[in-house]
Amino acid sequence: MSKVITERDEKVFIITVNRPEKENCIDREVASKLEEAWKEFRDDEELYVAIITGTGDKTFCSGADLSAVTELGPEPETSAHRMRWLITHGPGYIGYSRGVDIYKPIIGAINGYALAGGLELACMADIRIASENAQFGVANRRWNVPLVDGGTQRLPRIIGMGRALDLIITGRFIDAQEAHSMGLVNEVVPRGKALERSLELAKHICLLPQGAMRTDKQAAMMGFGRPLEEGLRIEAEVGQGSMRSQDMLEGARAFVEKRKPKFIQDA
Numbered sequence: 001m002s003k004v005i006t007e008r009d010e011k012v013f014i015i016t017v018n019r020p021e022k023e024n025c026i027d028r029e030v031a032s033k034l035e036e037a038w039k040e041f042r043d044d045e046e047l048y049v050a051i052i053t054g055t056g057d058k059t060f061c062s063g064a065d066l067s068a069v070t071e072l073g074p075e076p077e078t079s080a081h082r083m084r085w086l087i088t089h090g091p092g093y094i095g096y097s098r099g100v101d102i103y104k105p106i107i108g109a110i111n112g113y114a115l116a117g118g119l120e121l122a123c124m125a126d127i128r129i130a131s132e133n134a135q136f137g138v139a140n141r142r143w144n145v146p147l148v149d150g151g152t153q154r155l156p157r158i159i160g161m162g163r164a165l166d167l168i169i170t171g172r173f174i175d176a177q178e179a180h181s182m183g184l185v186n187e188v189v190p191r192g193k194a195l196e197r198s199l200e201l202a203k204h205i206c207l208l209p210q211g212a213m214r215t216d217k218q219a220a221m222m223g224f225g226r227p228l229e230e231g232l233r234i235e236a237e238v239g240q241g242s243m244r245s246q247d248m249l250e251g252a253r254a255f256v257e258k259r260k261p262k263f264i265q266d267a
Contacts, residue, residue: 001018002018002033003017003018003019003027003029003030003033004016004017004018004030004033004034004037005018005055006037006040008047009199009203010203010206011046011047011048011049011206012047012048012049012050012051012199012202012203012206013037013040013041013044013047013049013050013051014050014051014053014195014199015034015037015038015041015050015051015052015053016053016054016055017030017034017052017053017054017055017060017061017121018054018055019055020054020055020056020058020059022062022065023058023059023061023062023113024054024055024056024059024060024061024062024118025061025062025063025064025065025066025118026061026063026064026065026072026093026094026095026117026121027064027065027068027071027072028068028071028072030065030094030095031072031091031092031093031094031095032095033095034094034095034096035091035095035096037095038050038095038096038099038102039096041102041104042099042101042102042104047104048104048105048202048205048206048210049104049105049106049107049202049205049206050102050104050105050106050107051106051107051108051109051195051198051199051202052106052107052108052109052121052122052124052125053108053109053110053111053194053195053198054111054112054118056111056112057111057112057131057133057191057192058111058112058113058133059111059112059113059118060108060109060110060111060112060113060114060118060121060122060134061113061114061115061117061118061121061122062113062115062116062118062139063094063115063116063117063118063119063120063139063140064093064094064116064117064140064145066143066145069145072093072094073093073148092120092148092149092150093117093148093149094117094120094121094149095121097120097121097124097149097150098149098150100221103214103215103217103218103221104210104214104217105126105127105202105205105213105217106124106125106126106127107125107126107127107128107129107198107201107202108121108122108124108125108127108128108129108198109129109194109195109197109198109199110122110128110129110130110131110134110136110176110185110194111131111134111192111194111195112131112133112134112135113134113135114134114135114136115135115136115137115138115139115140115173116137116138116139116140116145116147117140117149117151119136119137119138119151119155120147120149120150120151120154120155121149122136123150123151123154123155123158124150124154126217127186127201128184128185128186128187129185129186129187129189129194129197129198129201130176130179130180130185130187130188130189130194131176131188131189131190131191131192131193131194132176132177132188132189132190132191133176133191134175134176134179134185134188134194135173135174135175135176136167136173136174136179136184137167137171137172137173137174138151138167138168138171139171139173140171141168141169141170141171142171147168151168152164152168155167155168155184157224157225158183158184159182159183159184160182160183163182176188209247209251209261209263211241211242211245211247211248212242212248215238215239215241215242216239218238219234219235219238219239222234222238223235246264247261247263247264250262250263250264251263
């Protein structure tokens with residue numbers, strides 16, 4: 001059985017880390033397959049929404065497989081020149097964690113523990129649906145392992161620097177309710193229902209026109225953290241394609257004429 005399972009449910013792409021016997025931790029094979037899966041979702045025009053989850057109802061992902069940690073990332077004999085290239089252009093240790101060019105929606109079905117690199121994997125999602133038994137934490141703190149898959153960058157953007165530094169420095173675990181209260185989780189559902197709820201939400205998103213949605217996500221991602229003036233310029237530049245599209249005009253006409261729009265393009 002593959003360590004990463006990908007499934008298509010109409011226009012929804014479900015990516016599942018499948019190592020329940022190892023708490024769904026990530027070794028080199030899992031990282032490679034996750035990178036392939038993210039790129040497949042990014043590039044396939046028939047796929048609208050991705051869901052990332054883990055097998056079972058105990059663990060979403062427990063991060064890097066520390067028993068094989070030396071196998072993750074660049075080969076030991078990688079040259080300094082190659083290392084410089086990989087730092088700025090290569091994938092992360094857990095797959096495509098340094099990719100910032102997926103403008104389609106991503107939902108995290110957090111079905112249990114999301115720890116260390118698993119927390120970083122969860123932070124790649126735009127929306128996180130957590131089961132009531134989920135827990136989150138920078139568990140790698142106690143083992144002197146750094147966050148190198150977006151944790152120091154995405155986590156503060158999601159919950160704010162103060163709360164992020166609390167988790168990053170102390171390594172303490174928080175439950176689903178506390179995660180929800182600080183904005184890390186968008187919704188808490190009963191145990192075993194995270195994927196079901198995520199799929200329900202994904203199919204609703206698939207019914208919406210995709211073009212302006214992806215444009216808005218791109219502008220939000222590119223503009224976040226920049227000065228307001230620069231962010232507004234990015235929003236205006238990125239939005240020009242959608243503003244000039246026939247589908248935008250069709251949406252406006254449909255609103256005025258009180259009818260269902262008939263879009264030519266989906267994205």
